[in-house]
Amino acid sequence: NAGVMQNPRHLVRRRGQEARLRCSPMKGHSHVYWYRQLPEEGLKFMVYLQKENIIDESGMPKERFSAEFPKEGPSILRIQQVVRGDSAAYFCASSLERDGAYEQYFGPGTRLTVT
Amino acid sequence: AQTVTQSQPEMSVQEAETVTLSCTYDTSESDYYLFWYKQPPSRQMILVIRQEAYKQQNATENRFSVNFQKAAKSFSLKISDSQLGDAAMYFCAYEANSKLTFGKGITLSVRP
Numbered sequence: 001n002a003g004v005m006q007n008p009r010h011l012v013r014r015r016g017q018e019a020r021l022r023c024s025p026m027k028g029h030s031h032v033y034w035y036r037q038l039p040e041e042g043l044k045f046m047v048y049l050q051k052e053n054i055i056d057e058s059g060m061p062k063e064r065f066s067a068e069f070p071k072e073g074p075s076i077l078r079i080q081q082v083v084r085g086d087s088a089a090y091f092c093a094s095s096l097e098r099d100g101a102y103e104q105y106f107g108p109g110t111r112l113t114v115t
Numbered sequence: 116a117q118t119v120t121q122s123q124p125e126m127s128v129q130e131a132e133t134v135t136l137s138c139t140y141d142t143s144e145s146d147y148y149l150f151w152y153k154q155p156p157s158r159q160m161i162l163v164i165r166q167e168a169y170k171q172q173n174a175t176e177n178r179f180s181v182n183f184q185k186a187a188k189s190f191s192l193k194i195s196d197s198q199l200g201d202a203a204m205y206f207c208a209y210e211a212n213s214k215l216t217f218g219k220g221i222t223l224s225v226r227p
Contacts, residue, residue, distance in 0.1 A: 031213065042119075042206050042217035043160070056214060091160060095213075102213045106152075106160035 002027065004094050004107035005074075012113045019079040019086070021110045025094030032075045033104060034067055037089040049075060082114045117142045119209050121218035128197045129226050135182075136192045136221050138207030147211040149183065151192045154220070155203040163205070166190065199225050 005024040013019050025032050030051055035043040048056040049069035060067065064082075069075040079086055089111050093104035118141045128134035140149070151163040166174045166183050173181050178198075182191045194201055202225045207218040 033213075033215070035215070035217075040219075042219045043215070045214050045216065048213055056212070058214075089158060093160075093215075102210065103162065103165065104210075104215060105162065108157070108159050111158075 004092060004105055006092050006107035006110050008110060009108060010111050010113070012115060013082050014115055015083055016081050019082050019112055021077040021079075021090050021092075021112070023075040023077070023092030023094075023107060025075070025092075026105055029094035029096050029105075031095045031097075031102060032069050033093045033095070034075075034077050035091045035093065037091060037109070039088075043091060046077075079112075082112075084114050087112055087114045117144070117209050117211065117216045119207055119216050119218040121207055121221050123221050124219075125222045125224070127224045127226060128194070128201075130197055130199060132197055133193060133195045134197055134223065136194075136205050136207075136223065138190045138192070138218055140188050140190065140207070140209045140216075142188070142209065142211065144211045147209060149181075149190045150208040150210065150215070151179070151181070151190075152206045152208060152217075153201075153203045154206060160206075164192065194223075197225050199227060201225055 032049045034046040037043045045059040047067045064080045066078045089109045091109045092107045095102040095104045120139045147168045149166045153161045164176045178195045180193045204220045206220045208215045
C-alpha cells in the first residue's frame with residue numbers, strides 16, 4: 001500500500017508565477033489536509049478537504065491560495081502570483097477515521113522556492 | 116484557540132540512555148487526541164505515538180512511551196534505549212475536529 005504521494009518534491013518559481021502542488025492520498029483515504037512549514041517552525045494547518053468538498057479552510061490565506069480535491073485525481077494546492085514569503089515546505093496528509101481519531105499520514109512534502 | 120508549546124528547542128542524549136521530551140497544550144475541548152511526530156533530515160513526518168484524551172492509560176509503542184497528565188495539560192514523550200536513528204526533530208501535536216495543531220518542535224541529537 002503506497003503512502004501519501006506528493007509531487008513535485010522541489011519546485012522553483014519566479015515571483016508572480018503560479019505554483020501547483022499535487023497530493024495523492026493513501027489508498028482508501030478520503031480526507032486530505034494541507035500544511036505549511038516555514039524554516040525552524042512546526043507545521044501550520046491550511047485546509048481540510050474531502051472528495052469535492054472543502055471542510056475547513058480556516059488556515060488558508062484569503063488571497064492567491066486555493067485547494068481542491070476532485071472526484072477523480074489528486075488534490076491540488078494552487079498558489080497564484082507567488083511571492084518570496086510563500087517559500088516553504090508544503091505537506092499533504094491523508095486519513096481514515098480510526099477509533100474516533102483522524103490519524104493523519106503525511107507525504108514527503110514539496111519544497112517551494114520563490115526567486 | 117488551541118496552542119501547543121514545546122519550550123525546549125534542543126536536547127541531547129547518549130546512545131542507549133533514556134530521554135524525555137516535554138510538551139504542554141491549552142484547550143477548552145474535552146475530547147481530543149495527542150500525537151508525537153518525528154521529522155528526520157529527509158523531512159518526512161512520521162507518526163510515533165498517539166494518545167486519546169479519554170484514556171487514562173499512557174500509550175506505549177516499543178521504546179516510545181508517553182506521560183499524559185490531562186489536568187496539567189502535559190504530554191511528554193519518553194524514548195528508552197536511544198538509538199542513533201532517533202536523531203530528528205520531534206513535534207507534539209493536538210487534534211480536535213480533524214485539525215492538527217503542532218508545537219514548534221525540538222531537535223534531538225544522539226551521541227554515540
